Amino acid sequence: MLEDDRPIHICPKCGYIVLALKGECGICELERDKLILTNYTCKIYTEMDKEQKREWEEMLRKRYVLCPDNPYYNKEAWDRREDIEFQTQLQMDNWEKKRNEEAAQSQSHQLICPRCGSTSFSPLRRKWSLLTGFMTNKVDMVCNHCGHVVKK
Structure with missing residues (x-):
C-alpha cells in the first residue's frame, strides 16, 4: 500500500x-x-x-x-x-x-455442460472403440457436477 x-x-x-x-x-x-x-x-x-x-x-x-x-x-x-x-x-x-x-x-471456447451448465470437467480416456474393437486415443469430458459425458 x-x-x-x-x-x-x-x-x-x-x-x-x-x-x-x-x-x-x-x-x-x-x-x-x-x-x-x-x-x-x-x-x-x-x-x-x-x-x-x-x-x-x-x-x-x-x-x-x-x-x-x-x-x-x-x-x-x-x-x-x-x-x-x-x-x-x-x-x-x-x-x-x-x-x-x-x-x-x-x-467462448470454454466447454459448458448441456445438462447442468457447469464449466468444470474431467477428461476420461476411451479404452475401446465400438467400431473397431481396438484401443483408441480419444478422450471424453465428464461433468464434475452432474456426471454427464460429453464426447469430443
Missing part, C-alpha cells in the same frame, strides 16, 4: 510528475534534472479515478511548469515527455485490449 503523505514532485523543464518517497531528492527520468516539490501528496492522487487524474495532472503542469515565472521550462523537453507518455498509453491500451480479447476468446 502507498503511503498517503508521500510528496509529489514535478520536473520544471518537461512536466514529468513523480510520486516520490519521503526525503528523496528526485531526479527527472527524462531530463536528468532536479525535480521541484509541489504542495500535494499521494493521498489526493490515490483518491482520483483515471479521468480526474488526467485533469489534475494538466492543472499541476499549468501551475508549476507553464507558469510565467518558471525559467526552466523547455518546449522540446515538454514535447518529448508528451510523446513518450502518448506512446506508453497507446501500448498500455493495446495490451489491455489484447488481454480483454484473449479473455473473451477463452470464455
Whole structure:
C-alpha cells in the first residue's frame, strides 16, 4: 500500500510528475534534472479515478511548469515527455485490449455442460472403440457436477 503523505514532485523543464518517497531528492527520468516539490501528496492522487487524474495532472503542469515565472521550462523537453507518455498509453491500451480479447476468446471456447451448465470437467480416456474393437486415443469430458459425458 502507498503511503498517503508521500510528496509529489514535478520536473520544471518537461512536466514529468513523480510520486516520490519521503526525503528523496528526485531526479527527472527524462531530463536528468532536479525535480521541484509541489504542495500535494499521494493521498489526493490515490483518491482520483483515471479521468480526474488526467485533469489534475494538466492543472499541476499549468501551475508549476507553464507558469510565467518558471525559467526552466523547455518546449522540446515538454514535447518529448508528451510523446513518450502518448506512446506508453497507446501500448498500455493495446495490451489491455489484447488481454480483454484473449479473455473473451477463452470464455467462448470454454466447454459448458448441456445438462447442468457447469464449466468444470474431467477428461476420461476411451479404452475401446465400438467400431473397431481396438484401443483408441480419444478422450471424453465428464461433468464434475452432474456426471454427464460429453464426447469430443
